[in-house]
Amino acid sequence: MSAGGVLAITPNPAVDLTWHADRLVAGGSHRVAAARVRAGGKGVNVARVAHGRRMPVSVVTTAGGTAGDEFARDLAAGGIPHRLVPVAGETRRTVTIVDEASGDAMIFLEPGVALQPAEWRALRDAADAESADAAVLTVSGSLPPDSPPTAMADFAAIARRRGIPSIFDSSGAALLAAAAAGATVLKPNRAELREATGIADPVTAARSLLDGGTRLVVLSLGADGMMAVTPGPVVLHARLPEVLAGNPTGAGDAAVAALACALATGSDDPADLLRVAVAWSAAAVLEPVAGDISPRHAEFASRVVIRPLD
Numbered sequence: 001m002s003a004g005g006v007l008a009i010t011p012n013p014a015v016d017l018t019w020h021a022d023r024l025v026a027g028g029s030h031r032v033a034a035a036r037v038r039a040g041g042k043g044v045n046v047a048r049v050a051h052g053r054r055m056p057v058s059v060v061t062t063a064g065g066t067a068g069d070e071f072a073r074d075l076a077a078g079g080i081p082h083r084l085v086p087v088a089g090e091t092r093r094t095v096t097i098v099d100e101a102s103g104d105a106m107i108f109l110e111p112g113v114a115l116q117p118a119e120w121r122a123l124r125d126a127a128d129a130e131s132a133d134a135a136v137l138t139v140s141g142s143l144p145p146d147s148p149p150t151a152m153a154d155f156a157a158i159a160r161r162r163g164i165p166s167i168f169d170s171s172g173a174a175l176l177a178a179a180a181a182g183a184t185v186l187k188p189n190r191a192e193l194r195e196a197t198g199i200a201d202p203v204t205a206a207r208s209l210l211d212g213g214t215r216l217v218v219l220s221l222g223a224d225g226m227m228a229v230t231p232g233p234v235v236l237h238a239r240l241p242e243v244l245a246g247n248p249t250g251a252g253d254a255a256v257a258a259l260a261c262a263l264a265t266g267s268d269d270p271a272d273l274l275r276v277a278v279a280w281s282a283a284a285v286l287e288p289v290a291g292d293i294s295p296r297h298a299e300f301a302s303r304v305v306i307r308p309l310d
Helices: 042-052 065-077 117-133 151-162 172-180 190-197 202-208 248-264 270-285 297-303
Strands: 005-010 014-021 036-040 057-063 082-086 092-099 105-109 134-140 166-169 216-220 226-229 235-239 305-309
Touching: 005 042, 005 117, 005 248, 014 065, 036 042, 036 065, 042 057, 042 134, 042 248, 057 065, 057 117, 065 082, 082 117, 105 248, 117 134, 117 151, 134 151, 134 248, 151 166, 151 172, 166 172, 166 248, 172 190, 190 202, 190 216, 202 216, 202 226, 216 248, 216 270, 226 270, 235 270, 248 270, 270 297, 270 305
Parallel strands: 005 057, 005 134, 014 092, 057 082, 134 166
Antiparallel strands: 014 036, 092 105, 216 226, 226 235, 235 305
């Protein structure tokens, strides 16, 4: 990776298959075009978006089995710089079925397989090595089953040792661990935040994650836009004036890519970060597969409405 880029760590990668149907009918048969197949996992999607915006990137992840070979070939074909740790387990698959009529998507996620202790150490060491040239570190997606409890803290420690910001987009115990480890930015969605904290009010829940040293929580609210919560008194809400129809599966990953690219280029104002995250997230909804964003992202950024919440 060229110096000053985005290091995208994906602990639980996947081969993503996406089908588009005119209209989904429960119990019905659906004729669809051939599936779109590509290397995925949330961190890979982050890197793919940033790479498309000409930001230097590096993906650090694992690959195993026949699916892992397919995963590696697609990354290479896309020209995305990467360091793959070979593992014994088969790389998982995910399936997304998009209802073109409603814009809704059904997503089926395999859990992945547990990594051996030596494989975890190799993944951590690969991330550490690649971080030498990074300006920002991101960790996205779920952890494989039976992951060590120190996994998120280990990745956060790499960023602190390098003196670079870190962005974590995960859920459950992994999200809480990232917060406790002092991640710079956390980017959960509303359901993930409530599940992790057990707190219904999103602002109160977000503030509960700031105690470990996190500077910013960017909360995805779906069609309602995003919210930025900092240790200070101001909470910002941002959204486009209209709701866009399309495929929402890569919207959160595009938001992380936007945050990472902005931080890598020296921008750290919460309002600026929120504006670009909303714009890129909206631009992702217009694309058929996760990891791409529409060229309209610049237009969207000019129309994002940001206001403080009481």
